[in-house]
Amino acid sequence: MSTTTKAPSAKPALRQLQTLPEQIAERIFESIANGDYGPGDRIREEALSEQFEVSRGPVREALRILEKDAVVRILPNRGAHVTQLSIKEVADIFEIRRTLSGAMIARLSVDDAARLAAAIDADIRTLDALAQEPDGSSEYFQTSYRLSRTLREACSNERMGEILASLSRQTLRYTQLGLATPARRKESARNWRVMQKAMKAGNVQAAAEAAEKLIEDSKREAIKQLEARPSAIAG
Template sequence: MKNPTTRLQTLPGADAKAPPTKSAGRQLMTLPEQIAEHIFTAIANGEYAPGDRIREEALAEQFEVSRGPVREALRILEKDAVVRILPNRGAHVTQLSIKEVDDIFEIRRTLSGAMIARLTVDEAAQLAAAMEADIRALDALALDPKGAAAYYEASFRLSRLLRESCGNERLAEILGALARQTLRYTQLGLATPARRKESARNWRTLQKAMKAGNLEAAAEAVEKLVDDSRREAVRQLEARQAGADPRGAAA
């Protein structure tokens, strides 16, 4: 386990991989929110494993702040179920069971479909145009055996764009929290080139449906996008639990 290695004041406000803590309309983050973003980025980068303890005193020293802002940052992450704060044991990175991963992805799938379905035809067409550059990037990255990290970042940008454009701040906040909870499992679900190619096709199908104003087909496409990641993540987790090699063909 590692601590974040760069001081707070020298880092940008939020890492590209990290879903925003607050709604899209808010640009400035408080000190605890900034610290929460950096802790989350460390978790996303594998510097903390599921179940690891996050020590307040080490982070306070690292960021050159008192323990108060760090404690508040951990409460922010607890709200999104990224960490769990246990009495007399401190904060620990959440360790989800396979069933919990499956259940959270199921919720994401349902809410993502509802998010697309509530768009107007004009809003969908505008979003489809805004998505084009990242969709093209996904098409190229899906063919690159070493493109996993860049693929996930482009995919996240698209997901964030959809959330921020849905017009329902509460729905966007809930989906952002769910994205945080399933971050490493989404990455796991996109770990193989076959899965990234499938994902890129799903994104292109979604964009075409939005451009054509077919919101029903678009909602189905985004649900499939989430569900495919769910199935692959669960498959790999089950294989690991059984002690098998998870590097099989994508579901």
């Protein structure tokens, strides 16, 4: 990972940025999501302190922020390491995320659902196009993640939105695995379109069911990919 990056500037990303440690946490998280760190890799405070040109205090606090979301684990005398979830842990987190995602959509009023359907139309069309591209995996995932964030931000229950954001972070690497093939991206795009059409029609229950299917399909494929890897942890 490059050591020339300056201290991160505040910009919209995967969470609303406020303090310097939150900004640093976001940048570390992006590095993990981009594969600069793999499961089990150590994240060294001193290297990050040099990279962001800050003292080790904000870096240490940033790592604690990521630990709350189970993105890293801080071990006594061993420092921070990227989490390596077992297959069972991945399945459990996806299950919670699926249930809460459905509940979040079901809470929408008919008018709010219609407004949200209009707000996400451009990104849905982007997904439809990217699903046809053999090399569209990265951009598809980024667009899908942005859509998920838009849905969370529309949730009237702020605490539910925060929990879903944390769960989304915890499953991010595994969601990417679940979108690895063109066939899966096409299936995902269809689910997004079904959900949007249901919201537009004011059928929030059907939209909630589509949201749950979206997460369930991602879980199924992620576990399939993990089980095919020799290093996968079963339990």
